[in-house]
Amino acid sequence: MSAAAAQPAAVDYLSLAKEGSHVVKNFAFASGETLAELRINYATWGAPRRDQAGHITNAILLCHGTTGSWQNFGSPWWSTRMYGPGQPLDTSKYFVIASDTIGSGKSSKPSDGLRMQFPRYTLADVVKAQRALLTEKLDVRQLHAVIGISYGGRQAWQWSVQYPDFMRGVVPIVSSPFPNAGRRGMQDFLGIEPLLRDPTWNQGAYTDQPRNFPLAVMAYCSTYLCWRNRSHRISTRTIGSISCGSTMASTPTASSSE
Numbered sequence: 001m002s003a004a005a006a007q008p009a010a011v012d013y014l015s016l017a018k019e020g021s022h023v024v025k026n027f028a029f030a031s032g033e034t035l036a037e038l039r040i041n042y043a044t045w046g047a048p049r050r051d052q053a054g055h056i057t058n059a060i061l062l063c064h065g066t067t068g069s070w071q072n073f074g075s076p077w078w079s080t081r082m083y084g085p086g087q088p089l090d091t092s093k094y095f096v097i098a099s100d101t102i103g104s105g106k107s108s109k110p111s112d113g114l115r116m117q118f119p120r121y122t123l124a125d126v127v128k129a130q131r132a133l134l135t136e137k138l139d140v141r142q143l144h145a146v147i148g149i150s151y152g153g154r155q156a157w158q159w160s161v162q163y164p165d166f167m168r169g170v171v172p173i174v175s176s177p178f179p180n181a182g183r184r185g186m187q188d189f190l191g192i193e194p195l196l197r198d199p200t201w202n203q204g205a206y207t208d209q210p211r212n213f214p215l216a217v218m219a220y221c222s223t224y225l226c227w228r229n230r231s232h233r234i235s236t237r238t239i240g241s242i243s244c245g246s247t248m249a250s251t252p253t254a255s256s257s258e
Contacts, residue, residue: 013079014071017043021106022137024129033119040133041106042099043070045083046091048140059140060089061130061159061167062098063152069105070098072149094144099133101126101155116204123158130155131163143167150174191220 020042027038048056064072073079073096082089089096100107102121107129110118119125134140146167148156153175160170195201198212 063148065150
C-alpha cells in the first residue's frame with residue numbers, strides 16, 4: 001500500500017457541525033437602544049460533558065474575525081489542525097461552540113432591513129449576546145476557554161474584562177487589547193470613508209449598489225491582504241476599471257449598509 005493510500009480520509013467538519021440559532025428577547029445595547037428580537041446563529045462540534053452537579057465542564061467558545069462567520073472554524077485550514085484525536089480542540093473531549101457575531105453571518109445585522117436604524121453595537125454588546133446564547137440556549141455556565149482570531153481576539157479580550165469568572169482562560173490570536181490605531185485604524189478608515197463620501201450611498205438608504213463600493217473594497221483589501229492575494233482578488237484590470245469609474249460585474253455586490 002502506498003503512503004498516499006494509507007493517509008486517512010479528510011474529515012468534513014463543516015458538514016459535521018450542528019447549526020442552530022437563538023433569539024434573545026428585548027436585547028438592550030450599551031447605546032441604550034433595544035431590539036425586540038436579536039438572532040444569534042451558531043454551530044457546535046463534540047458533545048457537552050457534565051459534572052456531578054450537572055454543569056457543563058468542557059465547553060470552548062470560538063470567536064471569528066472581521067467579515068467572518070462560524071464556518072471559518074469548520075474550514076480545513078483550522079479544523080484539520082484542531083479537532084482531530086490528540087489535537088488541541090479534540091472534539092471527542094471538548095464541546096466546541098462557534099457563533100456568528102452581531103452583524104455577521106446569519107446573526108442579526110443591519111442588512112436584515114433596519115440598515116442605519118440598526119442599533120449601534122460595540123464589543124460589549126457582541127460578548128453580551130454570546131453569553132446569552134451560552135446560558136439561555138446551550139446551558140453553559142462556565143467555559144473552559146474563549147479563543148478568538150483578529151476581531152475575534154478582541155472579543156476574547158472583552159470576555160476577560162466583562163465576564164472574568166465565566167471562563168478558565170482566554171486565547172486571543174493576532175489581536176491586541178488596545179484601541180484601534182495605527183495600521184488597523186487606517187485600514188478601517190480607508191474602507192469606510194469612500195462610502196461615507198458617496199452621495200449614492202444615501203446614508204445607507206441606497207437602492208442600487210453605491211458607486212464607490214468597489215473603491216471601498218479595493219482600499220480595504222489593499223491594507224488587509226498580502227500582495228499575492230491582492231493580485232488574485234483584485235487584478236490590475238479591475239483596479240483600472242475602478243479608477244475609470246466603470247461598473248464591474250466581478251466585484252462583490254454591496255448587500256448591506258454595515
